[in-house]
Each structure stands twice: as structure tokens, then as C-alpha cells.
Amino acid sequence: MPTTRTPIIAGNWKMNSGIKEGIQRCQEIVKHLPETQAEVVVCPPFPHLYPLSEVLKNTNVMLGAQTVHKKASGAYTGDVGAFMVVEAGARWVIIGHSERRQYYGETGADIREKILLAQNNGLTVIFCVGERLEERESNVYLDVITRQMNEVLDPSINFDQLVIAYEPVWSIGTGKTASPEQANEVHMHIRQCINNINGDKTTGEKIRVIYGGSMKPENAAELLAQSDIDGGLIGGASLDAKDFCRIISHAN
Numbered sequence: 522m523p524t525t526r527t528p529i530i531a532g533n534w535k536m537n538s539g540i541k542e543g544i545q546r547c548q549e550i551v552k553h554l555p556e557t558q559a560e561v562v563v564c565p566p567f568p569h570l571y572p573l574s575e576v577l578k579n580t581n582v583m584l585g586a587q588t589v590h591k592k593a594s595g596a597y598t599g600d601v602g603a604f605m606v607v608e609a610g611a612r613w614v615i616i617g618h619s620e621r622r623q624y625y626g627e628t629g630a631d632i633r634e635k636i637l638l639a640q641n642n643g644l645t646v647i648f649c650v651g652e653r654l655e656e657r658e659s660n661v662y663l664d665v666i667t668r669q670m671n672e673v674l675d676p677s678i679n680f681d682q683l684v685i686a687y688e689p690v691w692s693i694g695t696g697k698t699a700s701p702e703q704a705n706e707v708h709m710h711i712r713q714c715i716n717n718i719n720g721d722k723t724t725g726e727k728i729r730v731i732y733g734g735s736m737k738p739e740n741a742a743e744l745l746a747q748s749d750i751d752g753g754l755i756g757g758a759s760l761d762a763k764d765f766c767r768i769i770s771h772a773n
């Protein structure tokens with residue numbers, strides 16, 4: 522990747538770990554953090570954010586939330602607003618993860634509202650796209666990615682506060698990783714989509730596109746060496762501080 526695109530390694534803890542375990546994991550990450558140019562982000566469950574913000578103060582590890590509600594505040598029992606995660610210490614947020622689309626019925630319109638609100642609150646957004654297995658097998662995966670991008674993004678989005686995560690649904694938590702070539706092809710396509718959406722030829726080259734789907738220490742080097750892969754969104758392997766740090770060590 523060009524040196525102008527700073528790598529990012531983000532851990533998505535999903536709904537795992539109690540707060541004590543989260544604190545210990547973050548202390549271990551800080552202890553084993555390799556020398557790196559990469560931006561490192563940890564996205565724990567909501568209740569961890571504030572305590573972890575204390576642990577990660579004055580370190581090179583940043584905090585992110587795993588989603589936020591699409592409205593600023595109000596009568597939405599059980600939900601959490603963007604300004605709240607900012608107050609709790611988050612600077613990043615994952616939006617449009619396939620699990621949110623699948624289990625909570627999040628649509629492109631919902632995802633767009635969330636991204637705009639999150640950016641207005643100063644959060645940098647990791648926007649997830651990715652095809653399902655049958656879409657890969659029937660060879661329509663690039664069309665799926667184009668649709669997911671077009672229904673959410675337009676020039677009113679702040680592309681400086683946006684990272685795209687390509688996460689083929691068939692590779693999430695399955696142990697099946699996209700090959701480096703398969704991932705790189707989609708990453709290049711994502712850059713082209715961004716240029717078409719923003720009407721210029723430079724935004725796609727500048728934006729960071731990271732890969733997610735069963736990335737682990739054993740396959741990270743090969744994936745991260747691809748020209749258009751700027752980092753990783755890591756689920757399972759981010760729950761082990763040493764594995765997470767080994768992945769980070771491949772991201773320069």
C-alpha cells in the first residue's frame with residue numbers, strides 16, 4: 522500500500538468478555554504492542570468503553586464502539602447514542618456489520634443515517650460491506666458491493682472520517698479466509714466505487730480499505746502485503762491480546 526495510507530488494525534470483540542477481562546486484555550495489548558505505524562483500535566461492548574478509556578489513556582490504542590443508534594437521542598429503550606460513546610471515550614465506530622444487518626435488519630438507509638450522525642459527533646466510521654456465500658458463488662459479488670456502497674454513500678459523507686471494511690460474510694467467524702487475491706480484487710473495486718460516488722479520481726486512492734474475515738496471525742502477513750489492503754478488522758483473534766499484537770506486527 523502507498524505510505525500515504527496509514528494502516529489500521531481494529532479488534533471487534535462483539536458480545537464477549539466481562540469488564541475485568543476486557544481491562545486485563547487491554548493491559549496486555551499495551552504491554553505487547555509492537556512498534557508500528559498502524560492505528561490500533563479496540564471495539565469492546567458498550568459497558569467496557571469508559572473503564573477501558575482510563576486504561577488506554579496516553580497509549581497508542583484507541584477505542585471504538587460496535588454500533589450506535591441512528592437517532593441522536595430519545596425514546597429508544599436499550600439503545601446507545603453516538604454522543605454517549607464519544608463521552609465514554611470512543612473515537613471510532615463500526616457501522617453496518619453483517620451481524621447488525623442480519624440480526625437487527627439494518628438497511629442501507631439505517632446505515633447511512635448512522636454514519637452521518639456518527640461523523641457529526643466526530644467519530645471515524647468503519648463501514649462494513651461484504652457479499653454472502655451464494656452471491657460469491659453466483660459471481661455477483663462485485664455488484665453486491667457496488668449496491669451496498671451506492672445505497673449508503675454520496676458526496677455529503679465525510680470521506681476523511683471513513684474507512685471501508687470488506688468483510689465477506691462467508692469468511693466471518695468461519696475460519697474460511699478470502700485469498701489475498703480475492704480480497705485485493707474487491708478492495709480495488711471499492712476504490713473505484715468511491716471515485717464514482719464522489720465524482721473524482723483521488724478519494725478512492727486515499728481512503729483506507731481494510732479486510733475482515735478470519736484474519737489471524739498465520740494469514741495476516743500475506744493479506745496485509747496486498748497493494749490495496751490497508752489493515753484488518755479482526756473478530757475472534759482480537760480476543761487474544763498476543764494474537765492481536767502479532768497481527769499488528771504485520772501491518773507496517
Ligand code: PEP
Nearest residue numbers: 693694733734735756757
Ligand atoms: C468480524 O466479525 O468483524 C470478523 C472479522 O470476525 P472474525 O475475525 O472472527 O472472522
